[in-house]
Amino acid sequence: MPTPPPAARRPAVTPMAFVRAMVRAYERRGLDPSAALREAQITPSALRRADARITAAQMETISGLAMQQLDDEALGWFSRRLPWGSYGMLCRASITSPQLGLALQRWCRHHRLLTEDIVLHLATDGAAARLWIEERRDLGEMREICCVTLLRYVHGFACWAIDSRIPLREVHFPFPAPRHRDAYPVMFPGPVRFRMPHAGLVFDAAYLALPLRRDERALQAMLQRALPLTVLQYRRDRLLAQRVREALHADTAGLADAAAVAAALNVSVRTLHRQLRDEGCSLQQLKDEARRARATELLERSRRPIKQIAAAVGFRNEKSFARAFAGWTGVAPSAWREGVRR
Incomplete structure (x- = not known):
């Protein structure tokens, strides 16, 4: 079986309605679009179908030819x-x-x-x-x-x-x-x-x-x-680290793992880790930043029990929260709260 041309191997998602608009631009100028359509592998029957789609490669071909043949980069708009x-x-x-x-x-x-x-x-x-x-x-x-x-x-x-x-x-x-x-x-x-x-x-x-x-x-x-x-x-998203910070700040407990963060930002887990590494940080660092900021805010501005604060910032139990908090600040959550109130 012969190898299909590149345009045929790629997903066709671009609406044929856009090609029909280009054809109307040709008609307004009294020009024939058939050669450009053949070059882009767009058949007359496909052109007439309301639900037809073309590939990105086909769209690039027909657009480029139309712009040059019409001498109009706006294609008649x-x-x-x-x-x-x-x-x-x-x-x-x-x-x-x-x-x-x-x-x-x-x-x-x-x-x-x-x-x-x-x-x-x-x-x-x-x-x-x-x-x-x-x-x-x-x-x-x-x-x-x-x-x-x-x-x-x-x-x-x-x-x-x-x-x-x-x-x-x-x-x-x-x-x-x-x-x-x-x-x-x-x-x-x-x-x-x-x-x-x-x-x-x-x-x-x-x-x-x-x-x-x-x-x-x-x-x-x-x-x-x-x-x-x-x-x-x-x-590549050169502001990905900042977007991760904002997402974690808005939902510290809900975005508990890399999959949840990646889904919230519409990227893959692999891309998330790779791009954060390129920016010189890690997801764990950003999660720790967000958890520490949220935890200290709750300790300082509320009277909620330590157990509730631990859950609010994404920890399964008070003990693991206390251990992490001491690692961030050098003191236990209760000692931090007492220090603020003195």
Whole structure:
């Protein structure tokens, strides 16, 4: 049996609806998309099927060909074409920024030089950062592919620029859930909400302070195959230790082992241990930090019995808690409480 082509060997999850939108862009320009469809191994019968899906490799092929043949990196979304290289210009305008926050601000600001049909905004609200799309023109049948692709572009660039996964707290879209809504969690790992005021991403604002780790040479290499950034899910998370601290602080007793912590952060146990090691710490150290902080808080601010405090911070019995607490502080829990009250 012959070996199937790479596009056929990978899972097909990208909705065919996005390809049909590209075909409409060809039709508006009076051009024939058939050659590009053949190159991407998309048959006419598959194109007509409402439930059909394509692979990431097929999406990269059809998107790249369509952008070049239409000379429009926006693929017909906007009232004017964005010539080939437009989004590369945005990358170049942002890559010299010292931190991600400034890079994204520049991205949003310079995007208005390409089109005024939409405006990108970046703002922070406490610990959360929000990047959203303000629509200033009716995007019509191109609305979904425009919002999805723009958000994936900017998220992909941000992850690449800091060489880190940026977990998404929420992803918003202003339209009703499409019939292919099951593809959205694959495209956007994180809670997805439809019928929202704007399309946008919500993530931890701490990522905005991370330095960019790419230079002009890396940018040149990336732009040779920039489209995979919209499907590449970075495994490395340069703020994983901080996210573990926050999770343990919120649920010290509930996150009792590595499996529970990994599940709460949507990573594998192996990845959790490896990335914490890369950051110079261990899960046990972070658990001890969280337990000590919670235990001392309860000892100082409550009159709860030591046995209850032990359970509240994840210990099976008072004896093991007392032994651990003495190792952290040099004194027993009861002595710590007495010392605070003197």
